[in-house]
Amino acid sequence: MLKREMYKILIAGEGGQGIQSMAHILAKAAYESGLNVSxxxxxxxxQRGGVSLGFIQFGKGPIGFPKFAKADLLxxxxxxxIERTKPYVQKETLYLxxxxxxxxxxxxxxxxxxxxxxxxxxxxAKLEPKVFNIVLLGAITAxxxxxxxxxxxxxxxxxxxxxxxxxxxxxxxxxxxxxLGQRLAxxxxxxxx
Amino acid sequence: MEPRYPKCLDPKTKPSNFCPGCGYGIIxxxxxxxxxxxxxxxxxxxxxxxxxxxxxxxxxxxxTIQTHHGRVTPLCVGYKRANRESVTIGIAGDGGLYAIGLxxxxxxxxxxxxxxxxxxxxxxxxxxxxxxxxxxLLGQVTDTSPQGKFTYEKPVLGPxxxxxxxxxxxxxxxxxxxxxxxxxxxxxxxxxxxxAGHFAFVEIMSYCPTNxxxxxxxxxxTLEKLEETFKVGVINA
Amino acid sequence: MAVKKELLxxxxxxxxxxxxxxxxxxxxxxxxxxxxxxxxxxKEAADNPKLLFLQTEDETSAGMAVIGGLLAGKKTxxxxxxxxxxxxxxxxxxxxxLSLPFVMxxxxxxxxxxxxxxxxxxxxxxxxxxxxxxxLRVVYAPSNIQELFEITQKAFNTAWRYRLPTIILGxxxxxxxxxxxxxxxxxxxxxxxAIFLNKDVKNLRNCFSREDELAEHLxxxxxxxxxxxxxxxxxxxxxxxDAKIVIFAWGTVGFAAKVAVANLRxxxxxxxxxxxxxxxxxxxxxxxxxxxxxxxxxIAESSGGQFxxxxxxxxxxxxxxxxxxxxxxxxGITSEEIEAKIKEIY
Numbered sequence: 001m002l003k004r005e006m007y008k009i010l011i012a013g014e015g016g017q018g019i020q021s022m023a024h025i026l027a028k029a030a031y032e033s034g035l036n037v038s039x040x041x042x043x044x045x046x047q048r049g050g051v052s053l054g055f056i057q058f059g060k061g062p063i064g065f066p067k068f069a070k071a072d073l074l075x076x077x078x079x080x081x082i083e084r085t086k087p088y089v090q091k092e093t094l095y096l097x098x099x100x101x102x103x104x105x106x107x108x109x110x111x112x113x114x115x116x117x118x119x120x121x122x123x124x125a126k127l128e129p130k131v132f133n134i135v136l137l138g139a140i141t142a143x144x145x146x147x148x149x150x151x152x153x154x155x156x157x158x159x160x161x162x163x164x165x166x167x168x169x170x171x172x173x174x175x176x177x178x179x180l181g182q183r184l185a186x187x188x189x190x191x192x193x
Numbered sequence: 194m195e196p197r198y199p200k201c202l203d204p205k206t207k208p209s210n211f212c213p214g215c216g217y218g219i220i221x222x223x224x225x226x227x228x229x230x231x232x233x234x235x236x237x238x239x240x241x242x243x244x245x246x247x248x249x250x251x252x253x254x255x256x257t258i259q260t261h262h263g264r265v266t267p268l269c270v271g272y273k274r275a276n277r278e279s280v281t282i283g284i285a286g287d288g289g290l291y292a293i294g295l296x297x298x299x300x301x302x303x304x305x306x307x308x309x310x311x312x313x314x315x316x317x318x319x320x321x322x323x324x325x326x327x328x329x330l331l332g333q334v335t336d337t338s339p340q341g342k343f344t345y346e347k348p349v350l351g352p353x354x355x356x357x358x359x360x361x362x363x364x365x366x367x368x369x370x371x372x373x374x375x376x377x378x379x380x381x382x383x384x385x386x387x388x389a390g391h392f393a394f395v396e397i398m399s400y401c402p403t404n405x406x407x408x409x410x411x412x413x414x415t416l417e418k419l420e421e422t423f424k425v426g427v428i429n430a
Numbered sequence: 431m432a433v434k435k436e437l438l439x440x441x442x443x444x445x446x447x448x449x450x451x452x453x454x455x456x457x458x459x460x461x462x463x464x465x466x467x468x469x470x471x472x473k474e475a476a477d478n479p480k481l482l483f484l485q486t487e488d489e490t491s492a493g494m495a496v497i498g499g500l501l502a503g504k505k506t507x508x509x510x511x512x513x514x515x516x517x518x519x520x521x522x523x524x525x526x527x528l529s530l531p532f533v534m535x536x537x538x539x540x541x542x543x544x545x546x547x548x549x550x551x552x553x554x555x556x557x558x559x560x561x562x563x564x565x566l567r568v569v570y571a572p573s574n575i576q577e578l579f580e581i582t583q584k585a586f587n588t589a590w591r592y593r594l595p596t597i598i599l600g601x602x603x604x605x606x607x608x609x610x611x612x613x614x615x616x617x618x619x620x621x622x623x624a625i626f627l628n629k630d631v632k633n634l635r636n637c638f639s640r641e642d643e644l645a646e647h648l649x650x651x652x653x654x655x656x657x658x659x660x661x662x663x664x665x666x667x668x669x670x671x672d673a674k675i676v677i678f679a680w681g682t683v684g685f686a687a688k689v690a691v692a693n694l695r696x697x698x699x700x701x702x703x704x705x706x707x708x709x710x711x712x713x714x715x716x717x718x719x720x721x722x723x724x725x726x727x728x729i730a731e732s733s734g735g736q737f738x739x740x741x742x743x744x745x746x747x748x749x750x751x752x753x754x755x756x757x758x759x760x761x762g763i764t765s766e767e768i769e770a771k772i773k774e775i776y
Binding site for chain 3: 028036037041044062065066067068069070079156
């Protein structure tokens with residue numbers, strides 16, 4: 001589990017993978033947990049198809065620039081994002097990635113503690129493949145002891161309020177995915193030891 | 194005996210600074226008569242553009258703004274949207290409207306913004322000393338078309354062009370200072386159309402003796418010849 | 431009033447502040463990263479018949495429409511960026527010569543030309559002196575989202591009180607960032623008044639026949655600007671009294687620098703920050719005072735030296751300190767980078 005005064009988190013993936021939704025939910029949950037927060041979405045000129053980045057910072061102290069030089073936690077959801085986020089990696093960075101979306105061979109050069117999460121395959125086996133990003137969100141929350149999981153649940157529900165009206169069963173699915181992600185992260189550590 | 198000016202003209206600024214024999218005096222005086230007759234002076238806002246018409250910035254006892262570089266149309270559009278009760282009238286030359294201000298002019302027509310725009314066409318850039326205009330004819334000699342070179346196959350026909358983009362409710366017409374009663378009727382119709390909530394545009398064929406280098410008789414003859422290309426009449430009623 | 435924190439993006443903040451300041455009319459043209467503010471206004475105006483909205487064919491027309499709205503006495507404004515900012519300087523100089531309260535938010539993006547679409551600090555020269563301008567305008571530079579909320583309100587007041595075109599010079603990072611804002615900090619709004627169809631007849635001219643006529647007009651404007659400047663000019667000097675190194679930075683980089691200074695002070699480094707809040711008028715006196723103890727001046731900006739040139743010109747006679755440049759044209763500058771640079775030169 002990460003322990004910092006200020007947390008710097010970078011989530012990176014393909015446009016359409018839900019990067020900005022994840023980042024937004026996380027930022028909101030951090031704010032609702034009583035922390036100062038800053039979240040900057042960042043992508044190129046393309047409406048679709050570029051690497052999508054979410055810069056999130058939170059903690060008790062002041063936040064300077066909305067971007068940061070090095071990430072405490074880097075969450076990578078596609079191979080292209082590995083290269084794009086290299087400048088943000090340092091040896092203290094916790095490198096969280098979806099083993100089903102990333103070929104570990106591509107991570108050979110990454111010198112950081114890695115936390116592989118099989119989010120897509122577990123989501124597919126136990127729930128539905130599309131909630132892989134919520135599984136990851138659960139794993140992220142587990143790593144960040146500072147964020148109250150109830151607040152993540154609340155932010156998640158607010159974020160998808162419109163969709164829940166049409167498909168009420170989604171709510172339960174998302175909450176299960178979040179819980180699954182938390183447990184995966186905890187198991188990941190157990191396996192390491 | 195003093196000449197009879199329309200009431201909305203400012204006598205303090207007369208005689209105006211237009212060249213002797215310039216068509217602008219006739220156009221502005223006629224517009225003044227229309228404003229008087231329609232009794233809209235207390236709610237009329239007037240805007241001028243770049244070119245000779247900028248000399249009319251203090252022509253009337255009406256709130257007037259001098260704009261620049263073909264921007265008179267968006268100024269009028271912007272004002273009118275904020276004051277629907279007003280009568281908003283803009284004037285520009287053929288360069289201001291059909292070259293540097295063309296996209297604003299066409300888009301105001303397209304949005305059907307309720308403003309009255311008057312375009313004065315003398316087929317030349319007059320204030321800058323006689324350069325090629327979008328309305329110049331094939332082979333016309335100007336400072337930038339020496340020996341008639343660099344001219345276009347055909348001139349821009351403003352009201353006809355605007356019709357392609359304008360709402361069917363817009364009023365589009367071409368008058369001439371050679372037929373003042375008709376021109377006056379068109380100006381009146383253009384203000385009425387604005388008050389009915391639609392875009393209105395009158396192009397007025399006018400002469401420029403200074404740059405055409407014509408005397409009074411030659412000016413009239415030249416303008417008559419131009420009207421063979423620029424047909425006077427109502428283009429969209 | 432009690433603190434009222436809300437989690438908002440900079441886009442939300444600009445919109446909210448403009449409405450609080452009494453904005454009634456928006457004319458604009460879409461360009462990233464400022465479009466979202468325009469979208470927000472259109473959405474508001476669709477539900478509120480008192481709010482006017484016009485999407486024009488380009489930015490010059492947007493600016494001319496703003497001027498039309500101002501003549502009618504509506505608090506009219508616009509937003510733009512980059513190449514749109516270039517075009518809008520054309521109507522802005524008309525507002526300058528006519529002393530009109532033209533309010534504009536500029537979200538800087540990279541340049542020259544289309545450059546990049548989110549962030550930069552390369553529109554400073556343009557904001558201060560764009561067009562054939564004599565700089566008779568106010569340029570505010572908010573450094574974080576809270577300041578953005580207060581300065582956007584203030585910009586409308588400054589514009590209407592002093593009848594000066596007023597620019598809020600931000601960037602896409604500032605407006606895309608989601609952060610908590612205390613929205614209880616509301617400033618009482620100035621009154622607007624119609625210029626046209628109000629009392630006496632006005633003939634407004636921007637073209638003069640003779641050089642001496644224009645000179646006379648300008649001298650009046652210069653005198654008014656000088657008097658207003660004394661009321662308007664703003665800057666922040668943070669821990670500069672004993673500072674050996676003073677950082678000069680503005681906008682979002684200015685706030686990053688402030689956080690860096692706070693951290694460095696904890697490590698007993700005598701570092702300070704001078705941050706202009708109005709980029710025009712510029713607080714020359716404040717800048718000179720800030721460097722009294724300095725033997726090094728670090729200029730940090732996301733441009734190739736647009737700000738640095740202002741700093742060096744201002745301080746020419748005031749200091750023998752050595753200049754160190756942290757110029758990152760088109761790229762952001764984080765607190766960590768500034769901290770590292772200071773440690774390198776300390």
